[in-house]
Amino acid sequence: MNGLSIIMKAFRLEETERTPWVPFVGVHGGKLIGADAELYLKSTQLIVEGVSKAVELYRPDGIPVIFDLQVEAEILGCKLVWSKENPPAVVSHPLSEGVELNSLRLPRKTDGRFPVVLDAAEKLRKKFPDLALYGLITGPFTLALHLLGTDIFMKMFEEPDYVLEVMEFCTQVGVKYSRMLLDAGCDVIAVVDPMTSQIDPQSFEIFVSPYARQIFNYVRSSGKYSSFFVCGHAQQNIGVMCDCRPDNISIDENIPLDYVKQIALSKRISFGGNLKLTSVLLLGDEQDSKKEAVSCLDSGGNKGFILAPGCDLPMDTPVENLQAVTDLVYDEYLQQVAREMKHSSSLQPLNLDTHWKKGKVVVDIITLDSGSCAPCQYMVEAVKQASTAFGDKVIVNEHKIKDIDGIRMMKALGVQNVPTTCINGQISFISQIPQRRELEKAIEKAMTLN
Amino acid sequence: MSIPLHLITGFLGSGKTTFLMHYLDTFSKGRKIGVIQNEFSSAGMDGKIIRSHEGTYRLLEINNGSVFCVCLLGSFIDSLAAFVTDSSPDEVIMEASGMSDPVSLGQIFQSGKLRDKVYLGHCWTVVDARNFDKLAFLRSRLEHQLRIADTVIINKYDLAARGQVVSVTNSVKKLNPYARIETGSFARISFTGEKQAFKYLPEMENTESCRPDLQSVVIKSSRLINLERLVDFIDSIKDSFIRCKGYVNITGNRKMAVQGSFDYVTVDQVDWFPGVTELVGIGKSEEKNYLELFESYCNP
Numbered sequence: 001m002n003g004l005s006i007i008m009k010a011f012r013l014e015e016t017e018r019t020p021w022v023p024f025v026g027v028h029g030g031k032l033i034g035a036d037a038e039l040y041l042k043s044t045q046l047i048v049e050g051v052s053k054a055v056e057l058y059r060p061d062g063i064p065v066i067f068d069l070q071v072e073a074e075i076l077g078c079k080l081v082w083s084k085e086n087p088p089a090v091v092s093h094p095l096s097e098g099v100e101l102n103s104l105r106l107p108r109k110t111d112g113r114f115p116v117v118l119d120a121a122e123k124l125r126k127k128f129p130d131l132a133l134y135g136l137i138t139g140p141f142t143l144a145l146h147l148l149g150t151d152i153f154m155k156m157f158e159e160p161d162y163v164l165e166v167m168e169f170c171t172q173v174g175v176k177y178s179r180m181l182l183d184a185g186c187d188v189i190a191v192v193d194p195m196t197s198q199i200d201p202q203s204f205e206i207f208v209s210p211y212a213r214q215i216f217n218y219v220r221s222s223g224k225y226s227s228f229f230v231c232g233h234a235q236q237n238i239g240v241m242c243d244c245r246p247d248n249i250s251i252d253e254n255i256p257l258d259y260v261k262q263i264a265l266s267k268r269i270s271f272g273g274n275l276k277l278t279s280v281l282l283l284g285d286e287q288d289s290k291k292e293a294v295s296c297l298d299s300g301g302n303k304g305f306i307l308a309p310g311c312d313l314p315m316d317t318p319v320e321n322l323q324a325v326t327d328l329v330y331d332e333y334l335q336q337v338a339r340e341m342k343h344s345s346s347l348q349p350l351n352l353d354t355h356w357k358k359g360k361v362v363v364d365i366i367t368l369d370s371g372s373c374a375p376c377q378y379m380v381e382a383v384k385q386a387s388t389a390f391g392d393k394v395i396v397n398e399h400k401i402k403d404i405d406g407i408r409m410m411k412a413l414g415v416q417n418v419p420t421t422c423i424n425g426q427i428s429f430i431s432q433i434p435q436r437r438e439l440e441k442a443i444e445k446a447m448t449l450n
Numbered sequence: 451m452s453i454p455l456h457l458i459t460g461f462l463g464s465g466k467t468t469f470l471m472h473y474l475d476t477f478s479k480g481r482k483i484g485v486i487q488n489e490f491s492s493a494g495m496d497g498k499i500i501r502s503h504e505g506t507y508r509l510l511e512i513n514n515g516s517v518f519c520v521c522l523l524g525s526f527i528d529s530l531a532a533f534v535t536d537s538s539p540d541e542v543i544m545e546a547s548g549m550s551d552p553v554s555l556g557q558i559f560q561s562g563k564l565r566d567k568v569y570l571g572h573c574w575t576v577v578d579a580r581n582f583d584k585l586a587f588l589r590s591r592l593e594h595q596l597r598i599a600d601t602v603i604i605n606k607y608d609l610a611a612r613g614q615v616v617s618v619t620n621s622v623k624k625l626n627p628y629a630r631i632e633t634g635s636f637a638r639i640s641f642t643g644e645k646q647a648f649k650y651l652p653e654m655e656n657t658e659s660c661r662p663d664l665q666s667v668v669i670k671s672s673r674l675i676n677l678e679r680l681v682d683f684i685d686s687i688k689d690s691f692i693r694c695k696g697y698v699n700i701t702g703n704r705k706m707a708v709q710g711s712f713d714y715v716t717v718d719q720v721d722w723f724p725g726v727t728e729l730v731g732i733g734k735s736e737e738k739n740y741l742e743l744f745e746s747y748c749n750p
Contacts, residue, residue, distance in 0.1 A: 085525035150462045157584060203587035232551065235724035236590055254551075256672030256699075256726055278557045279670065279741055288739065295745075299672075315525065346686070346746045 002130030003061030013304040025054040026067025028313040036084040047120040062132030067312040073146035075112035093149030118184040125185030135181030139193020140170035171211040190227040197232030212244040242267040252310025257299040272306035286324035294338035349412035379419040386439035454571025455542040459595040464578040465605040469637035483507040484539030508537040531563040559666035570666040575599035579610035608635040669729040673748035683747040696729035
């Protein structure tokens with residue numbers, strides 16, 4: 001099944017045979033091709049190259065064209081400061097610096113970096129017809145905050161009507177940019193409104209809901225799908241976000257996934273998230289990433305859930321961490337292994353002092369369970385067959401990581417993957433089932449060293 | 451030797467920069483203080499104010515604008531690591547954006563590049579006594595910053611009605627019973643006893659040469675844990691932890707406040723509020739995955 005159709009199924013709350021996976025590759029795409037954030041976000045060619053590389057490495061079902069919440073603000077007169085590792089930052093707020101709201105015009109297709117993004121979307125559409133292409137727009141509240149600066153918060157209290165006028169304008173910008181992105185070939189419009197995490201549900205309903213709803217209604221009337229992205233401490237707003245009727249909501253690690261699942265599904269809306277960005281994907285290793293991913297998969301389930309990072313991937317996110325998540329998405333055995341390993345950190349490695357036998361070769365096979373995991377079964381069979389010729393000079397042990405002692409043995413031997421075969425304590429064969437001759441040679445070599 | 455990074459949080463206009471100046475006035479003599487400002491939205495105004503201040507400090511301005519969320523913190527790792535190496539300050543004080551999240555910030559201190567350089571020090575949250583009730587719709591962010599605070603400064607008390615100050619003080623006490631509460635005008639508070647309030651290094655404050663290298667640990671998890679298992683978890687880490695604080699989601703829709711140093715840790719039930727478990731700790735520097743360890747104690 002192609003990525004687009006599995007994501008559409010999730011949006012429609014139909015059961016999926018596996019969980020769809022959408023890595024939010026923004027400036028991380030630049031990292032993949034050796035371009036800094038500024039060059040990357042200003043070049044159609046680099047965006048297409050970066051996203052293509054991400055598609056090759058991470059085998060996603062859907063992917064954003066770019067992740068930059070400053071594109072519309074820049075066109076509307078906000079000054080940007082560019083960085084080499086991040087999307088740019090807005091550093092001036094025209095509506096707080098003397099510019100009148102009624103002097104702002106709705107952007108056109110040719111303004112600012114719209115041509116870069118739209119051109120990239122068209123090219124990616126042609127190149128990856130089966131991928132769900134996400135067009136990201138700045139949510140109306142976040143765009144209003146770009147235009148007004150933090151004055152918006154006092155103005156919500158002192159001049160609410162003015163803030164509502166700004167919101168209406170930002171919504172029109174959002175609808176217009178959505179139309180452009182859909183025309184360029186995007187399948188999903190993601191309304192990214194992180195700043196809504198700052199306000200309470202009552203204010204959300206007054207200042208955000210009517211406007212966000214307009215954008216989602218527009219996308220639906222165009223026959224396409226929408227998602228509402230928020231990050232930060234926004235748990236209080238999940239219900240009102242769903243009431244805006246997007247097709248999907250996407251959240252980060254600050255909100256428990258099972259909480260979102262419960263609210264979203266009760267309101268018949270699909271949901272996504274919330275792989276930990278910093279502590280796991282950026283700073284952790286492959287094992288951490290796998291455990292985190294399986295934890296999300298288990299909470300999310302296979303109905304209406306899309307696995308995604310909590311937000312825009314930091315530029316320097318290690319490729320191998322995201323590939324570890326990718327491998328896990330496509331491989332049920334890996335999921336089982338990660339599940340078994342989830343509670344392993346409090347376990348001590350087994351003491352191996354009495355494990356070795358003089359004059360004998362000890363072969364340890366770390367498996368999930370050869371009774372239920374096919375690759376593990378083939379590994380165990382291969383080792384047993386190869387060792388028969390050596391009689392009692394070879395001792396073969398299977399250690400199932402479904403048992404606590406299996407995990408402790410895995411730790412003691414320094415094994416990271418399952419199935420893995422160790423000969424006299426040396427990791428010899430990882431995941432791949434070796435040929436019989438190869439195994440025999442390895443055992444013979446160990447004998448000569450005994 | 452790792453150095454503390456202290457945080458000043460609070461909403462825009464509450465008096466964070468004024469407090470920062472007051473801190474520098476008080477502590478910059480004879481100490482090299484690194485200053486980080488992250489309030490770009492006011493067009494670099496704060497940077498100008500701080501530059502006009504005399505004293506021994508180094509300034510690092512972060513060009514990330516309003517840090518939206520954890521996703522923009524990644525690149526801060528390198529600039530902070532370089533700042534600490536190049537300026538070799540005795541301590542760093544950071545004026546965080548009114549919208550930033552101290553716990554997420556603490557997470558980046560766990561990166562290999564920062565682990566042995568900085569740890570999360572004291573956290574002051576500045577509140578404008580007059581605006582606290584006015585900004586009710588922003589409560590969730592303010593409350594989060596208040597819950598994490600070591601010291602809450604109820605500022606501009608001279609401009610507020612007495613009833614307002616009492617009401618804000620009560621609200622703060624309810625949110626964070628452990629924080630020291632100070633009232634101030636122009637963010638001037640007495641620092642007498644403040645070093646004790648750091649609490650991280652109760653006996654080691656004056657014997658820096660023999661204290662172990664410290665690191666910050668942040669545990670952010672959406673998993674639920676039984677109360678008994680939480681106590682077991684705390685027991686398992688107390689030898690390596692000098693201090694920890696935070697709020698933990700317990701089975702049965704309960705929220706516990708955890709606060710303590712060394713082997714004296716209190717766990718008290720507080721009113722439920724939305725949010726995942728967040729524990730911030732200062733521990734001896736060692737390579738250990740505390741998040742994983744915590745989750746191994748959680749319910750399956």
